[in-house]
Amino acid sequence: MSIKNIPLKLTAKSLRSDQTVRWCPGCGDYAILSQVQRVMPKLGLPKEDFVVISGIGCSSRFPYYMDTYGIHSIHGRAPTLATGLAISNPDLSVWVITGDGDALSIGGNHFIHTIRRNIDLNIILFNNRVYGLTKGQYSPTSRQGHRSKSSPMGSIEQPINPIALALAANATFIARTLDSHTKHMGGVFEEAAKHKGTSLVEVYQKCIIFNANEWGDLQDSHKRDDHIIYLEDGQPMVFGKNMDKGIRMNAQYELEVVELGDEFTEADLLVHNVKSKALALMLSSMEWPNFPAALGVIHSREAQTYTEGLELQIADAQARKGVGNLQSLYADADTWEI
Amino acid sequence: MSDKYIVKELDSVVIRFAGDSGDGMQLTGTQFTNTTAVFGNDISTMPDFPSEIRAPAGTLAGVSGFQVNIGSTDILTPGDEPLVLVAMNPAALKASIKDLQSGGIIIANTDAFTASNLKKAEYESNPLTDHSLDGYELHGIPLTTMNREALKDIKGLSGKDKDRCQNFFALGMTFWLFDRELDTSTEWLQVKFAKKPILAEANIKAMQTGYFFGETTEAFRHRYRVRKATLESGTYRKITGNEATAIGLVTAAEKMGKTLFYGTYPITPATDILHNLAKLRHFGVRTYQAEDEIAAMGSVVGAAFGGAFAVTGTSGPGIALKSEAMNLGLMLELPMVIVDVQRGGPSTGLPTKVEQSDLLQVMYGRNGDSPMPIIAPTTPSDCFNAAIEAARMAIRATTPVIILSDGFLGNSSEPWLLPDPDSIPPIPVTHATEPNGEDGTFLPYKRDENGARPWAVPGTKGLEHRLGGLDKSPETGNVSYVPEDHAQMTAERLGKIAKLVDIIPDQEVYGEEDGDLLVISWGGTYGAVRSAVRDEIEKGRSVSHAHIRYLNPFPANLEEVMNKYKKIMVSELNNGQLAFILRGTYGIEVESYGKVEGQPFKISEIAEHIEEALK
Numbered sequence: 001m002s003i004k005n006i007p008l009k010l011t012a013k014s015l016r017s018d019q020t021v022r023w024c025p026g027c028g029d030y031a032i033l034s035q036v037q038r039v040m041p042k043l044g045l046p047k048e049d050f051v052v053i054s055g056i057g058c059s060s061r062f063p064y065y066m067d068t069y070g071i072h073s074i075h076g077r078a079p080t081l082a083t084g085l086a087i088s089n090p091d092l093s094v095w096v097i098t099g100d101g102d103a104l105s106i107g108g109n110h111f112i113h114t115i116r117r118n119i120d121l122n123i124i125l126f127n128n129r130v131y132g133l134t135k136g137q138y139s140p141t142s143r144q145g146h147r148s149k150s151s152p153m154g155s156i157e158q159p160i161n162p163i164a165l166a167l168a169a170n171a172t173f174i175a176r177t178l179d180s181h182t183k184h185m186g187g188v189f190e191e192a193a194k195h196k197g198t199s200l201v202e203v204y205q206k207c208i209i210f211n212a213n214e215w216g217d218l219q220d221s222h223k224r225d226d227h228i229i230y231l232e233d234g235q236p237m238v239f240g241k242n243m244d245k246g247i248r249m250n251a252q253y254e255l256e257v258v259e260l261g262d263e264f265t266e267a268d269l270l271v272h273n274v275k276s277k278a279l280a281l282m283l284s285s286m287e288w289p290n291f292p293a294a295l296g297v298i299h300s301r302e303a304q305t306y307t308e309g310l311e312l313q314i315a316d317a318q319a320r321k322g323v324g325n326l327q328s329l330y331a332d333a334d335t336w337e338i
Numbered sequence: 339m340s341d342k343y344i345v346k347e348l349d350s351v352v353i354r355f356a357g358d359s360g361d362g363m364q365l366t367g368t369q370f371t372n373t374t375a376v377f378g379n380d381i382s383t384m385p386d387f388p389s390e391i392r393a394p395a396g397t398l399a400g401v402s403g404f405q406v407n408i409g410s411t412d413i414l415t416p417g418d419e420p421l422v423l424v425a426m427n428p429a430a431l432k433a434s435i436k437d438l439q440s441g442g443i444i445i446a447n448t449d450a451f452t453a454s455n456l457k458k459a460e461y462e463s464n465p466l467t468d469h470s471l472d473g474y475e476l477h478g479i480p481l482t483t484m485n486r487e488a489l490k491d492i493k494g495l496s497g498k499d500k501d502r503c504q505n506f507f508a509l510g511m512t513f514w515l516f517d518r519e520l521d522t523s524t525e526w527l528q529v530k531f532a533k534k535p536i537l538a539e540a541n542i543k544a545m546q547t548g549y550f551f552g553e554t555t556e557a558f559r560h561r562y563r564v565r566k567a568t569l570e571s572g573t574y575r576k577i578t579g580n581e582a583t584a585i586g587l588v589t590a591a592e593k594m595g596k597t598l599f600y601g602t603y604p605i606t607p608a609t610d611i612l613h614n615l616a617k618l619r620h621f622g623v624r625t626y627q628a629e630d631e632i633a634a635m636g637s638v639v640g641a642a643f644g645g646a647f648a649v650t651g652t653s654g655p656g657i658a659l660k661s662e663a664m665n666l667g668l669m670l671e672l673p674m675v676i677v678d679v680q681r682g683g684p685s686t687g688l689p690t691k692v693e694q695s696d697l698l699q700v701m702y703g704r705n706g707d708s709p710m711p712i713i714a715p716t717t718p719s720d721c722f723n724a725a726i727e728a729a730r731m732a733i734r735a736t737t738p739v740i741i742l743s744d745g746f747l748g749n750s751s752e753p754w755l756l757p758d759p760d761s762i763p764p765i766p767v768t769h770a771t772e773p774n775g776e777d778g779t780f781l782p783y784k785r786d787e788n789g790a791r792p793w794a795v796p797g798t799k800g801l802e803h804r805l806g807g808l809d810k811s812p813e814t815g816n817v818s819y820v821p822e823d824h825a826q827m828t829a830e831r832l833g834k835i836a837k838l839v840d841i842i843p844d845q846e847v848y849g850e851e852d853g854d855l856l857v858i859s860w861g862g863t864y865g866a867v868r869s870a871v872r873d874e875i876e877k878g879r880s881v882s883h884a885h886i887r888y889l890n891p892f893p894a895n896l897e898e899v900m901n902k903y904k905k906i907m908v909s910e911l912n913n914g915q916l917a918f919i920l921r922g923t924y925g926i927e928v929e930s931y932g933k934v935e936g937q938p939f940k941i942s943e944i945a946e947h948i949e950e951a952l953k
Contacts, residue, residue: 017804019816019817046799047799047802048796048797048798048799048800048801048802049796049797051643051796053640063804063806064804064806064817066804067802068802069643069796069802069803069804070802070803070804070805071640071643071670071804071805071806072804072805072806072807072808073636073639073666073806073807074636074662074663074666074807077632077633077636077662077663077666079633079636080628080632080633080634080635080636080637080639080640080663081636081637081639081640081643082640083626083628083633083636083637083640084599084601084626084636084637084638084639084640084641084642084643084644084646084648085640085641085643085644085796086640087599087624087626087637087641088597088599088624088640088641088644088645088646088648089641089644089645089646089795089796089797091797092644092796092797109629109630109633110629110632110633110636113628113629113633310624313619314619314620314622314624316619317619317620318619318622320620321620322620323620323621323622324588324618324620324621324622324623326588326589326592326759327758327759329585329588329618329621330575330585330756330757330759331573331575331756333575333576333577334372334375334376334522334526334575334576335573335574335575335756336375336376336377336378336573336574336575337571337572337573338378338566338569338570338571338572
């Protein structure tokens with residue numbers, strides 16, 4: 001990133017636009033907006049280098065509330081616009097704001113291909129497991145049996161796991177956080193923004209109107225620590241309010257929750273390794289309430305970004321052929337004189 | 339020259355090479371064309387290939403053809419009826435014979451006329467021997483056998499490899515027939531197979547043997563000569579429409595001082611634009627092969643927001659998928675170019691065949707009032723000019739602009755007089771750098787005198803702003819549901835496109851400025867229609883031709899031009915789409931002559947309809 005005249009005080013407040021925020025009272029989106037505004041000033045970039053691009057859905061109103069460059073685009077396509085922008089303008093910090101319907105249903109194809117290409121941008125996936133803007137239909141992440149206006153007898157469909165999907169697309173950074181846990185969320189956003197390449201952050205987000213109980217005890221600050229494992233690279237997977245539980249792999253290569261004590265000690269537990277794709281896949285399958293929700297950086301590795309690869313090709317071609325010249329381009333065929 | 343044959347001088351001649359899609363007919367045709375272009379003939383070519391990559395060998399579905407019209411006069415089309423047909427197998431003969439002029443010359447590879455191949459081509463008896471071709475000058479030549487014989491001393495090549503040289507044997511014969519040198523193709527083979535000189539050697543030997551066969555055999559009664567054309571002096575090359583589009587886009591980017599971003603998804607017949615641009619990394623060209631048509635269009639909108647010269651290329655089915663994102667580009671009011679290389683439709687339609695049936699789609703096929711400028715190039719090389727003009731319009735009105743090319747233009751070729759890049763005027767681009775509102779605010783939809791809005795690129799300090807697909811308040815661009823705001827913004831979007839008429843040249847007419855009949859056409863049918871009108875004028879008919887290059891907005895004087903004729907006939911490769919727009923726009927009577935057979939117009943077809951219309 002180029003160093004420009006960085007204003008002395010890029011603050012969360014200076015990132016707020018003059019538009020009134022119009023989400024439902026109690027919606028998890030407010031907290032996410034506020035954390036993005038808190039994290040951006042920590043990244044050492046001037047305001048004009050941030051671009052926020054969204055699709056369609058409740059969360060996609062997001063760019064209007066940010067005093068940065070932004071586009072409120074069309075349903076599911078935000079990653080495609082962000083890709084074109086990032087390829088042609090690699091110095092920008094590009095953020096894609098999307099929801100479970102936007103990213104995984106109508107935009108599923110763009111979601112995987114953007115990740116696969118490792119375009120340098122941050123995808124914040126607001127997962128509330130329901131369609132909010134269209135008033136409450138089940139979404140591609142809704143649990144089987146989820147009752148909604150469009151599934152009064154329960155959803156028949158299996159949900160998709162966005163993290164497993166991103167792993168299949170060879171994601172280079174995957175993290176998960178929770179809207180009500182603002183401190184954790186801010187830390188994860190910062191790590192995601194610093195990662196070079198596509199960063200995916202799944203935010204467990206509460207839709208207070210249509211799916212208020214989806215996250216149950218995770219949303220209760222007194223109870224949540226018994227249902228969350230905060231992942232730390234290199235650390236054994238201990239969790240619980242009293243740090244008395246852990247995750248181990250059993251003889252069937254399946255994860256299981258164990259109580260620490262006589263039978264199991266920390267030595268029996270899995271140690272988190274952000275570079276392991278296999279481990280990331282297992283962690284992604286842990287679903288509250290049978291397992292603790294895995295929050296934090298699930299997977300992270302370094303890899304060339306798409307734009308780096310492209311710029312290398314341009315530099316290589318120019319080194320071999322010289323910078324393109326129109327006259328010789330026109331004549332690059334069998335020519336004849338008349 | 340010997341006296342075994344008579345030399346015939348011709349103004350122009352049409353030749354078709356036809357064979358199995360694995361026979362290398364496109365290559366043979368291209369080689370013949372290159373040599374004759376370098377010699378100095380005017381040319382126009384048209385490939386005709388199946389959409390199957392390799393249909394079963396020997397079947398009608400697998401026939402691949404390449405037609406070239408060469409002349410000493412102004413050649414505008416690949417020609418109606420070939421004089422010479424080179425048929426490598428029965429299927430190729432069957433697929434092409436209906437087009438051959440009566441008394442035309444057939445060179446057929448007799449070795450391929452086996453019982454099995456005849457059956458595959460659905461022949462009940464062998465046409466080479468059953469007298470069904472008595473009206474033609476038939477030369478049955480055992481090409482395969484003779485080629486094998488010619489190459490028998492070449493060591494280190496399999497029989498199969500040797501057989502694959504037989505198209506060059508046929509090419510050599512054709513070179514003899516038209517009195518052409520072998521130099522250009524010889525050099526091409528040497529370069530092409532520099533790393534496998536044995537393949538160069540074999541093909542050159544095959545070509546030479548074919549040539550000498552023409553010389554020594556007494557089979558051919560005639561040899562043909564087509565003198566050099568009197569073209570404007572300068573350096574020429576052969577160019578297809580898709581090549582010209584690619585080169586034009588690169589030129590436009592340079593003239594704007596921008597990098598070219600080309601986001602696309604492969605689709606016939608537009609893909610060659612991508613292939614051509616992908617080779618141009620040294621121009622800083624950023625080609626991007628998206629996951630689908632929608633993503634391609636989205637990437638173009640994003641790149642345009644980022645200040646690139648953003649372009650996509652596709653065909654009708656791709657336009658269908660891109661429409662929503664095209665409309666977003668229109669709503670964000672960012673400059674970008676969309677190339678539609680039309681093919682036969684609807685649905686998957688006829689991917690490799692030509693049709694002009696996307697006009698209504700690009701004009702009206704989006705939700706809401708969605709005006710986009712449309713330019714239709716007229717010849718392969720005109721695609722170069724269209725690309726530059728489209729860029730100019732896109733900048734002037736901060737809008738997506740459509741180039742409506744077609745499969746015929748895209749794949750056909752003609753000689754192109756190389757322009758001097760310095761003679762092409764720059765395309766000035768202004769990016770907003772300062773606030774334009776009171777108190778240092780930025781008004782992203784505050785328009786200039788042409789109706790364009792400021793193009794402020796992310797990274798520009800103090801101009802942070804949000805765009806979106808929702809409709810807006812004038813000037814501020816803030817989301818608005820106020821009825822008057824929507825009406826005003828709709829009118830402004832329409833107005834700036836209509837105002838492009840200021841930079842569009844007046845409609846020219848070929849022929850008299852008034853009279854009995856005005857033939858109107860657009861796009862790739864230019865050559866056929868112009869040739870037919872030229873012939874009819876020579877016959878003394880009161881007919882003129884207006885070829886419309888700007889389909890939205892129309893040239894300012896178009897109505898005036900049309901009013902000077904008693905009758906108007908619109909000839910287009912669809913069922914009357916431009917006719918429909920003209921009727922709706924001007925409330926005038928027009929007669930429609932459409933053709934939807936996946937094939938270009940023949941000059942004779944247009945001529946017949948002119949005669950009919952004049953009755």
